[in-house]
Amino acid sequence: MTHQFKMGEMFDGALLANAPRVRLSRRGIIMGLAAGSVFPFVSGCTTNAATGDSQLLLFGDDQIASMAATAWADTKAQTPQTSNSKLKSRVLSIWDRTINGAVKEGHINPGTQWDVAVFDTDDVNAFVMPGNRVGVYRGITELTENDDQLSSVLGHETGHVVGKHAAERMSVSTAAQVGLMAGQIAVASSDELSKYGSAIGALGGAAIQFGVILPYSRKHELQADRLGVDYMHQAGYDVKQSVRLWELMDSQSKGQRPPEFMSTHPDPVRRAEELRSYINARGYALI
Ligand SMILES: [Zn+2]
Incomplete structure (x- = not known):
């Protein structure tokens, strides 16, 4: 077999x-x-x-960190990284601030080191790998309309880490x-x-x-969405932008080239709705 x-x-x-x-x-x-x-x-x-x-x-x-080492090395070897230092430092600073939100929430240990790569391709995507490795593609930085929306992507990824x-x-x-x-x-x-x-x-x-x-289960995705919003809130980002992000993803999904993020993150309309009610229930904002 x-x-x-x-x-x-x-x-x-x-x-x-x-x-x-x-x-x-x-x-x-x-x-x-x-x-x-x-x-x-x-x-x-x-x-x-x-x-x-x-x-x-x-x-x-x-164990899983060492197992992912090869996959991470391969990804970095096969994908060009941006030479745009302004973009790189923007992504790094949003990452730092979002992670700091997770630290404040008590979910990430202070002083944890991360290896963040900004890849210079049009892919509308981002990911985390075991071993504190983070990949962000230029495409998703261009789709997102502001730092808050990018924080929502990164907060979601952090949610996958925290959720193991x-x-x-x-x-x-x-x-x-x-x-x-x-x-x-x-x-x-x-x-x-x-x-x-x-x-x-x-x-x-x-x-x-x-x-x-395998894509994450729906349960994992929704949990990562909620955790991401918690971290955005702690970091002082506008949590309402997480809802806007999924609306954007939805509008892009009908285009010629749907965002890669969508292939592993289906159902944007439902996610936007779930996030809206979570944000309201937590009292982060009224939307
Ligand atoms: Zn996810």
């Missing part, structure tokens, strides 16, 4: 141009199991202190795979397993493909 995915959409839709297709094979799973890279980390559900959600987390932050959405998504995918394979593993001889014993991390590699390619 082999699953095949195109390495096209990752995290919040970072595009890896010309990236190879990734195959997740039965052998990969067996290798991972034999190498002991799975079961030692099984610790059941944990509660996310920031969101209060109970999550299945098979991977620690450090990548780790949860990878964990659920891995658990499903391991479950599917369990019958076959049980009958595999120990000789067969030990042959692969040195392949540490094989399943980790496969798991991150699952974790990064």
